[in-house]
Amino acid sequence: MDPQKRDEGTPNTTPNVDAIQKVIGSFGKYQLWLACLIFLTKFPVAFHQMAIIFLAPKTDYVCLSSENTTSCPCSNPQYDTSVFTNTIVMEWDLICENKWLTSFTQTLFQLGTLVGSVTFGMASDRFGRKLPLLAAVVLQVSMGIVAAYIPGFWLFTFVRFLVGMSVGGTMVTGFVIIMENVGSQYRDVISAMYQVPFNLGHMLLPVFSYFIRSYDMFQLAISLTSIVLLSYFFLVPETPRWLIAMKRTDEAIKILEKAAKMNKLPTDTIRDDIEKYQKAIENNNLKKGNILDLFRTPNLRKNILAMSFNWLTCSYCFYGVSQYVGQLSGNVFVNVAASASVTLLGTLCSIPMMKVLGRRTLLIVFNFVCAACLLVLSILPPGPGTVVCASIGVVASFIVFVVVYLHCTELFPTVVRNAAIGFSSMMARVGSMVAPFVVGLGDKSPWMAAVTFAVLPLCAGCVAFLLPETKGCELMTTIEEGERFGKKIKVAKEGQK
Numbered sequence: 001m002d003p004q005k006r007d008e009g010t011p012n013t014t015p016n017v018d019a020i021q022k023v024i025g026s027f028g029k030y031q032l033w034l035a036c037l038i039f040l041t042k043f044p045v046a047f048h049q050m051a052i053i054f055l056a057p058k059t060d061y062v063c064l065s066s067e068n069t070t071s072c073p074c075s076n077p078q079y080d081t082s083v084f085t086n087t088i089v090m091e092w093d094l095i096c097e098n099k100w101l102t103s104f105t106q107t108l109f110q111l112g113t114l115v116g117s118v119t120f121g122m123a124s125d126r127f128g129r130k131l132p133l134l135a136a137v138v139l140q141v142s143m144g145i146v147a148a149y150i151p152g153f154w155l156f157t158f159v160r161f162l163v164g165m166s167v168g169g170t171m172v173t174g175f176v177i178i179m180e181n182v183g184s185q186y187r188d189v190i191s192a193m194y195q196v197p198f199n200l201g202h203m204l205l206p207v208f209s210y211f212i213r214s215y216d217m218f219q220l221a222i223s224l225t226s227i228v229l230l231s232y233f234f235l236v237p238e239t240p241r242w243l244i245a246m247k248r249t250d251e252a253i254k255i256l257e258k259a260a261k262m263n264k265l266p267t268d269t270i271r272d273d274i275e276k277y278q279k280a281i282e283n284n285n286l287k288k289g290n291i292l293d294l295f296r297t298p299n300l301r302k303n304i305l306a307m308s309f310n311w312l313t314c315s316y317c318f319y320g321v322s323q324y325v326g327q328l329s330g331n332v333f334v335n336v337a338a339s340a341s342v343t344l345l346g347t348l349c350s351i352p353m354m355k356v357l358g359r360r361t362l363l364i365v366f367n368f369v370c371a372a373c374l375l376v377l378s379i380l381p382p383g384p385g386t387v388v389c390a391s392i393g394v395v396a397s398f399i400v401f402v403v404v405y406l407h408c409t410e411l412f413p414t415v416v417r418n419a420a421i422g423f424s425s426m427m428a429r430v431g432s433m434v435a436p437f438v439v440g441l442g443d444k445s446p447w448m449a450a451v452t453f454a455v456l457p458l459c460a461g462c463v464a465f466l467l468p469e470t471k472g473c474e475l476m477t478t479i480e481e482g483e484r485f486g487k488k489i490k491v492a493k494e495g496q497k
Helices: 004-006 019-024 027-041 042-050 088-091 101-125 130-147 153-179 184-193 198-209 217-235 240-245 249-262 271-282 298-325 332-356 361-380 384-411 414-443 446-464 478-485 489-494
Strands: 061-063 075-079
Touching: 019 240, 019 249, 019 271, 027 153, 027 184, 027 249, 042 101, 042 130, 042 153, 042 198, 042 217, 042 298, 042 414, 061 217, 061 298, 088 101, 088 153, 101 130, 101 414, 130 217, 153 184, 153 414, 184 332, 184 384, 198 217, 198 332, 240 249, 249 271, 298 332, 298 361, 298 384, 298 414, 298 446, 298 478, 332 384, 361 384, 384 414, 384 446, 414 446, 446 489
Parallel strands: none
Antiparallel strands: 061 075
């Protein structure tokens, strides 16, 4: 191998030929069918993650037991039911000293998503991709429906925590299933398209809420949509890559033969190709890394800290500002639909942008765009302009979300790639857990929440300068290659001057 290419982070892949991609193709009818199935999981993910906007919307009230009708404490509130007939704020009097519980219930939901991501992620490595996905679907359907009938706030919050776990499980296992079946040259497009159903689900949410104005029936309606996912018991296959890794080669071959037939590719050499591939893996088995390996060497440590901070920031801004949009003046249904619509447009635009521009460039630009919009939002008077600025901030943060998935995949070597994505994803959940409490700052001062949201993307844009560019680089394999990556490129460029 050319030493220059090795310095730039281009490794020997193990094995050299991806036999699975060879026998079923990079992307055909089979991958399209599988992607469409898995994409369906993102609709209920969006419903449940963004539901807090309509479970606990801005609720006006008057205090009948006090001369000052908006004073606290208030033992006898009368709520305005002109828009929503019942919300969790009305149901459990989440006002005055209990107002923080509105943010707390969403924070625990996001904690559930974090726990579910880790739990189901580990289970998918041990028990396969299909079984944990099915378990997450059953948990989501059952607990989502149960949440609609819960009589008390704390039990409702606990059940929503379990729904959050199921959301984390479907996201992690679903993404892995798609990535393990799609050819490498299509992964950037598919990883972006994976977010489109989430955007569509976000857009549909105000439609549900417009026609269903009571929180319990709204919760039931968005949960019943998950029932269609129970068809996965019969429709979703196990991934051949996991079966081969577990030495269940015969099962993998049967699935690959069906996939090859669907893609109209020959099946006569599949068994020989896969058995050779199995031996190559066993002969060249790399020592697996762990999360500690990301912090042992200076370059990898810098990269994982900078990358995870960007994940935390985009999650913090997207979920927080999306919820904040629901608190702005104007029609809440129109505000949320507009915000979701521009986010969908941003997701679709991110695909050609990732083809043309570098990953680091996109992180820097859209972090700064997000920060600028939120700073402008803090000084604007209530009106359509605030919704426009907030919506642009949401879409900029979501574009960063799309890019960091791909950038993180390319930036870390094979032996620690899952650990890097897992750690970054955990930091993203930390951001989404903090965000609901920042939304509440808007009650103290109109500008405070917007400025607080703007600080982190401003910092993240600066931190992104520390990351190396990965566009056009082949995936690395070993820790040593990951530690050299970026540093050697600088040396090479300096030598050319």
